[in-house]
Amino acid sequence: DGGITQSPKYLFRKEGQNVTLSCEQNLNHDAMYWYRQDPGQGLRLIYYSQIVNDFQKGDIAEGYSVSREKKESFPLTVTSAQKNPTAFYLCASSIRGTGMTGELFFGEGSRLTVL
């Protein structure tokens, strides 16, 4: 079955540690995204990538980093510079190109808790 796989589903981190969240898709989508979800605030865009080896900052990129070395993979690193990293992180993908309606397909999410 095609879809987006995020791992781990739950992650605990001590303050000052970096942590990497995995996102893999087998939908053959060009574009991939990382969103952060906090209660009552909806989803906020962290980073997005339209093609391999290219990515752009979203609205809240500070304290995060990404890479896009393969079309299928878009890992997110939450660095120690992120002041409030406890949140639910969602990875998504979409078809790229004109004429597309642009709906996003989401993974199941990763919940990060900083102790």
Next chain:
Amino acid sequence: AQSVTQLGSHVSVSEGALVLLRCNYSSSVPPYLFWYVQYPNQGLQLLLKYTSAATLVKGINGFEAEFKKSETSFHLTKPSAHMSDAAEYFCAVSKNPGGYNKLIFGAGTRLAVHP
């Protein structure tokens, strides 16, 4: 700039009653609009989307939404609520229709359904 406002962070209905979740948008260009549903600790699933075709859009699970340009609204309705509809619902507008898709999400409305 595009934005989305969802009126009511919590909505409670009785089983069998009408569900109405409100969404207003602002957009400088004709928008693409989406409704997503999220069950606890899961990713988002697309309910329906408006892409400038028919103004009344039917989605999954008996939901539908009507695009009203004069009111800049895209409210989500379902004639008869079911217990399984209890979830959080997000309205979203596309920031770049036809190209890569950077969605702007509302803050979400949590729907409770009681017997």
